[in-house]
Amino acid sequence: MERLQKFLSSCGVDSRRKCEELILKGKVKVNGNKITELGYKVNEKDVVTVDDVEVIRKEKLYFLLYKPEKTICSVKDEKGRTTVIDLIDTDEKVFPVGRLDYDTTGLLLITNDGELANKLTHPKGHIEKTYSAKIEGIITQKDIKILENGILLDGIKTKKAMAKIKKIDKTNKKSYVELTITEGRNHQVKNMFLSLGYKVLKLKRTNYAFLDLSGLSIGEYRTLSIKEVKKLYSIVNIQK
Ligand code: URA
Numbered sequence: 001m002e003r004l005q006k007f008l009s010s011c012g013v014d015s016r017r018k019c020e021e022l023i024l025k026g027k028v029k030v031n032g033n034k035i036t037e038l039g040y041k042v043n044e045k046d047v048v049t050v051d052d053v054e055v056i057r058k059e060k061l062y063f064l065l066y067k068p069e070k071t072i073c074s075v076k077d078e079k080g081r082t083t084v085i086d087l088i089d090t091d092e093k094v095f096p097v098g099r100l101d102y103d104t105t106g107l108l109l110i111t112n113d114g115e116l117a118n119k120l121t122h123p124k125g126h127i128e129k130t131y132s133a134k135i136e137g138i139i140t141q142k143d144i145k146i147l148e149n150g151i152l153l154d155g156i157k158t159k160k161a162m163a164k165i166k167k168i169d170k171t172n173k174k175s176y177v178e179l180t181i182t183e184g185r186n187h188q189v190k191n192m193f194l195s196l197g198y199k200v201l202k203l204k205r206t207n208y209a210f211l212d213l214s215g216l217s218i219g220e221y222r223t224l225s226i227k228e229v230k231k232l233y234s235i236v237n238i239q240k
Contacts, residue, residue, distance in 0.1 A: 005038060144177070
């Protein structure tokens, strides 16, 4: 069961607000009956019309992409660069959930489910995202603790994180660090390292909530299973 205005907007009729107006104006019918009540709930079997034209339910799509480098995390790019959407074979209007930088690789969700995407990217979502970073220099345990406890970025402290040294390459003076954060501020991982004096040379997102990249090669994608979608919904507390 879903509220009528939410159903209409999820089918692409218009924004939630505009759909409410359509209902209040008496333009919406459910099974032939005019509905002007905003709280009215519909289920999958109900036939909904706007101005007597049937609203076609949109199939929700969910993809997990192993984003390659040199792809832009948006639907279109004015400079004509390859977008992550170009890599997905669908005619539906899908979009990335959050952003990875042009040179960042790794796990990216792509969907046409605006409600889920909003919840996942909302700061209150607290979704754990794990990154594997190759950085310039030899990182110290003291700096690992600082990464974990929070760093001031643009005057705001980053939330508690988890950091682990995976490897130190003394010869080439490089370190490999795994960092798990629950926020999604702009260039957050790079800026966290940079504020401690380490330049990030390579960055890959390996995990998003309970999801990982297993079975995928770079540039490949798969659809999420119903179970995985339900789990994402339950993490962000959307009742379905
Ligand atoms: N943090 C970054 O700095 N870049 C990304 O692409 C993702 C997280």
